[in-house]
Amino acid sequence: MSVVATTPPQLAVRTVPLRDGRDLLEHLPGDAPLAWVHRGDGLVAWGEAARFTWPGDDTGDGTQRFTAAARWLAGVASATEVADEVDLPGSGMVAFGGFTFDGRSAGSTLVIPRIVVGRRADRSWLTTIGDRRGAHPGEILASCTPARPIGPLTWTEGSIPAAEWEAAVATAVRHIRAGEIAKVVLARDVYARAERDIDVRTLLRRLTRDYPGCYTFSVDGMVGATPELLIRREGDGIGSLVLAGTRPRGTTPAEDERLAAELTGSAKDLEEHEYAIDSLRAALAPLAATVETPDRPRLLRLPNVQHLASPARATLHPGVSTLDVVAALHPTAAVGGTPTAAAVELIRDLEAMDRGRYAGPVGWIDAQGNGEWGIALRCAHIAGARARLFAGCGIVAGSTPEAELAEADSKFQVMRHALTD
């Protein structure tokens, strides 16, 4: 087993302020666009100056892909010349990344793009990343071809037909009631095929329009709008948004209120949420001087679902790297379960599919370690004309297969709508 890139490339990075009020997504060309956008701010990027890929590993504790990526990135950063006139989180050298849910799976990736356009509050910038000798990419911010509609789609069942997935949920509930495990998150997939290559920019536009409060991402084929922030880091401070516990949105205001009251008062959902908070606190304890979480979760309303949500904050001990924190937090109980190792084993047994980068950390990191990493949820893997959509649900003792199947359907809606003209 080897890491694909060994010798760090020698890069030259230049960041300059940009006077440009356009929507970030308008800059993106159609080929392999990279994006992380939240309420109009964020980073969009394209081209590829360097790449790290991880082949998967079934030995060790499952954190090797993060440590290998961190080592590779540090090597690249130390061989890179930077001229940064902006000096904000996300300026200078940045890498976009997506890690697999399971350390055994191949496909964890970091990509250092050629061109990045960033925005934070009212400041925008342009970063170009070239090699030492060569000129910076010439055709910067050239006008792009317009984003194309997706066209007609054919939908097919994924790895697990609905009835089999319900049976897997019932099996998980039996394990939980037998006291073998407290919570496990079970996911399923569905496929869509278009008549020509899917234009990822069209998906990104629809996702940012419909889910402005979520983190819309596109990294090496994984595209989605996740509500769940694993870590936002600036200096030694980190923030996180823990989600677990879900109801659909009502079709009338009265039904919406009833579902919200049911969620905030549900012992089953509060228990599911508590497991996620406990796993975050336990993971951060060795890495942070302080960890603050609220006493009770608040309600987070998204267009398709409502969640129990807890914003958390922590101050890291000196020397703790961002990818160390990502490695420690993943998999949270929102995508794995409690206890973690037993939950991951049960997921391998019951799901009968490779999650790939679904439910894994996705985001960006700069050379100072600032960055934002979400959990790749409400997303699809796009490959040419094919999309593989994912959705999962936290299973606890009080779960029923029909309700969980309906909940998974409401989570699929995000990408179903984004794919539908």
Ligand SMILES: C=C(O[C@H]1C=CC=C(C(=O)O)[C@@H]1O)C(=O)O
């Ligand atoms: C696993 C997913 O959602 C997680 C995040 C929030 C709420 C969840 C829940 O209530 O089950 C899930 O744990 C997914 O969207 O695929």
